[in-house]
Every structure is written in C-alpha cells, then in structure tokens.
Amino acid sequence: MKELVFATNNQHKTQEVRNLLMNEYSVLNLNDIGCDTDIPETGDTFAENATLKSRYVADHYQMDCFADDSGLEIEALNQEPGIFSARYSGIKDDRANLNLVLQKMEGQSNRKARFRTVISLIRNGEVFLFEGIINGTIRTSPSGEKGFGYDPVFEPAGYNITFAEMSMEQKNQISHRALAMNKLITFLKEQP
Numbered sequence: 641m642k643e644l645v646f647a648t649n650n651q652h653k654t655q656e657v658r659n660l661l662m663n664e665y666s667v668l669n670l671n672d673i674g675c676d677t678d679i680p681e682t683g684d685t686f687a688e689n690a691t692l693k694s695r696y697v698a699d700h701y702q703m704d705c706f707a708d709d710s711g712l713e714i715e716a717l718n719q720e721p722g723i724f725s726a727r728y729s730g731i732k733d734d735r736a737n738l739n740l741v742l743q744k745m746e747g748q749s750n751r752k753a754r755f756r757t758v759i760s761l762i763r764n765g766e767v768f769l770f771e772g773i774i775n776g777t778i779r780t781s782p783s784g785e786k787g788f789g790y791d792p793v794f795e796p797a798g799y800n801i802t803f804a805e806m807s808m809e810q811k812n813q814i815s816h817r818a819l820a821m822n823k824l825i826t827f828l829k830e831q832p
C-alpha cells in the first residue's frame with residue numbers, strides 16, 4: 641500500500657485520518673518517521689500553520705507530506721479560540737481549554753460556532769490547500785466521552801448530540817477534518 645506522512649503528534653487526529661484513508665494509504669505520523677520536534681506554529685492563519693508543519697517534514701525528511709491545522713471558531717468570541725485552540729487556556733490541556741470556553745460563554749445567547757480545518761499538502765515541493773468547515777453550537781455543559789479537544793461541547797447543526805457522543809465513524813462522516821480530507825483524497829486520486 642502507498643505510504644503518506646501526516647505531520648501530527650496528535651494520536652486522535654492520526655486515528656481519525658487512518659480510519660478515513662484505510663483502503664488507500666498507510667498513514668505514518670511524526671512518531672512513525674522518528675520526528676520528535678514540536679514544530680513551531682507561528683503563523684497567523686490555519687493555512688500558514690498547516691504549511692509550516694508540512695514544509696518542515698518535506699524539508700527535513702525529503703518526503704511528500706500533509707499536515708492539518710484546525711480549531712474551533714466561536715462567533716460571540718470574535719472567532720476565538722481559532723488558531724489558539726490547542727493552548728487557549730495557556731496550556732495544552734483539553735479540559736482546561738474547554739472549561740475556559742464554557743466560562744467565556746456563560747450567559748451568552750449567541751452559541752453559534754464552527755470547526756475549521758485547513759490541510760496543507762506538499763507534493764514534489766508544491767503546496768496545495770484543502771479546507772473543511774462544520775457549523776454548530778456550543779453547549780452550556782460538556783456531554784460525551786469520545787473524541788478529543790472541544791468535542792464534548794460542540795453540537796453539529798442538525799444533530800442533538802455532541803461530537804463526543806458520536807462514534808468515530810459517525811464523526812468522520814461529517815467533521816471538518818473529514819471534509820478537508822475528502823478533498824485531499826479526491827485530489828490525490830486525480831494525480832498520475
């Protein structure tokens with residue numbers, strides 16, 4: 641099977657993407673290729689940060705590679721946490737970040753939010769970008785044990801359960817990352 645490097649340290653993301661690509665590619669993450677660098681994400685946008693990660697691997701390992709940068713954008717908080725989603729509370733701790741979101745949203749009637757992913761693919765030195773968005777709302781308290789990050793407080797539009805109450809297969813049918821990944825897969829299939 642063809643191999644593809646996914647420049648991430650996040651095991652949950654790796655699992656989701658392996659599940660999506662299981663019939664087409666064997667997915668290697670940073671750990672699998674022996675890269676233990678915490679690649680700096682110093683950009684101002686998802687696209688810049690995703691490309692910093694994919695470019696790092698392409699430059700240091702001479703391999704085609706893709707990376708995603710994703711996060712939660714909440715309308716009432718001026719699209720925060722956005723690119724700061726992984727460390728919104730100051731530390732990389734899912735519970736602390738989620739609690740800060742709930743605290744900032746206390747008493748707020750506009751609960752609209754969206755998850756957004758931008759994937760950056762480096763192929764033969766060239767960058768290609770793919771975006772996925774899912775709209776929804778922020779619950780007033782967490783619900784569900786599955787998934788990761790802000791999943792327990794995000795209810796996708798058209799559902800009455802949170803991402804954390806869905807199986808990975810169900811989340812993978814509708815999530816921001818799955819939408820962006822499907823665009824990437826379509827692109828890869830069209831390539832010679």
Ligand code: ITT
Nearest residue numbers: 648649650708709710711712725726788789790791
């Ligand atoms: P890598 O950079 O190593 O890929 P990361 O966890 O730092 O892993 P990001 O920089 O893309 O990933 O940060 C995204 C953060 O946004 C992540 O830590 C979660 O808090 C949140 N997030 C992204 N996708 C999510 C999802 O599907 N469900 C819940 N939270 C998500």
